[in-house]
Amino acid sequence: MPSELDTRLFDPGRINLLIGILLFLAFLIINMLRARAGHSFFIRPLAGLQALDEAIGRATEMGRPILYMPGLGDMSEVGTLASITIMTRVARKVAELGCDLEVPCYDPMVMAIMDGVARQAYREVGREHDYKVGSIYYVSAQQFAYVAAVTGMMLRDRPAANIYMGSFYAESLFLAETGNLTGAIQIAGCDKVTQLPFFVCACDYTLLGEELFAAGAYIGREPVQLATIAAQDWAKALAIAVMLIVLLLTAFGHPELRRILQVS
Template sequence: MVPLLLSILFSLEPVRNVRAFDTPDDGGGSITVTWEIPESDTFITRIEIFRMEGSTEATPELVGYFLRPQTQFVDNTVEDGIPYYYFVRIRSDSVFVDSKITTTPAISKAQWFSGRRLPALIILVIYFGFLMFYIFKAKTGGSLFIRKIAGLEAIDEAVGRSTEMGRPILYILGLGFISDIPTVASLAILKRVSKKAAEYEAEVIVPCFDPIVMVAAQETVKEGYLEAGRPDLYNEGQVFYLTSDQFGYAAGVDGIMLRQRPGAVFLQGLFFAESLILAETGHSIGAIQISGTTAVTQLPFFIAATDYTLIGEEMYAASAYLSKDPLALGTIKGEDIAKMVLVVLILIGTLMETLGIHWLSNFFALF
């Protein structure tokens, strides 16, 4: 036994080049310790990392250990601004040997910028550049091409048709709340419909699923009538609360369709299982229907049962499309160009990966 211990003692060498430094690209509270394992590591059974706070004369504190050879340890229990010293102990059962204590104190601090997020910064700068360019172009009178959205172009046709038939216009906001983005987008479309209805002296009926949405819809319709110069035609009762029960709401709206027989039905907002029930009822009374939702599962029903459908982001673009506001148009154009750049990058990246070139995928892997 004694000869074995002596052989272990003489063959056990301390680790070399122990370094302790502030962990880069972090928010502070972390120090990284590195070292080099000796070549004769056969007898190593445990590696222990000790820390001394303030000076090399302080009492060593065990802060971590490994049961197999390692060359790096991250100490996440330090405080920023305090100097720390480290040494590494390697053990072989009861025999151990210590490395030299680090001569330079390691002080943790937070970094202002993480170099690992540089790719994200580059993408953000490019995206912001596109936005600012097109916003500036729109404000200076430059023409911006935005493709025609059939559902929005048909608003005037739908309102005019309903007026010619002497029937009201039914606008359905769906089951969303005021905190849902599709509901907010739908209110922007409602304003345009209300303004056009006021110009044609047509009635707009807006049954609501949520009381808060009802209040917002009342103000939206009122504003539309004011912009058309016909506030005298506005009737607060035409925007009303129906019920907060999903199928109770669907049944109530279907009843309005069958009794009032509107010439145009707008289904814009957040819809669920009731979407096909509403769309089929509107189709059965011969109304022209313009639908729109971001609910992917309901889009097939709207596409099949309505005349025009706003798909996904077309709803979000409605406000800018209808108002022609330079700031909003420039934002949409900038977003579209940024998306196009990303699609091109995906295609290039796919081709490069197929050819065994990985630097583009490695770049995005840093996110």
């Protein structure tokens, strides 16, 4: 018997998810208002991001390209969204310094978006005509065909810097290890916990998990963007508080409270 189509506009089983999103939005708005009122936020330094400028500068001095890999995720991956934000900053710096940027893409949609983002970055620094059409290109949507092409390119073109930002899977070690062999400075940021060990081993700097999401706001150092990092921290503090309260109440005989954290 075919299952009936759920036509409800509102699913009460997911109300806790809605409350979580609304709370996060409230944190975001409060911190943005604080930023606009002139509050300055402390954000601890992230070594991997500070090294980005160094890597781009090094590539410019050496006259070699920068290889930026946005990962294998599609647009539904939060890591890919973070990668697009970082790409904006990287492309702007590359445009300012005038070095070459190569972006081999796995997903055609990500390629189209990366291309748009890079063009915009070049336009913002007034160097629209320096943008090289074809520097952001589609390679393959087959995982190991992508690996074969990119590793071959690493050995042939010898980029001065390899930047891996996004969602990576089994290809992470192949790419990072080959990049390491070529002597390029390597900076990685990945939201896949299972792949982080390989980047930690083979790269000079690695953004661990959530550092990748904070990176886009961090690079810009604009108060409103830094406010989003503060909002994330408030959300984490709330999560810890909720967790400890529910745990304590569970220990004192109220296990049903766990349900507030379960989404249908």
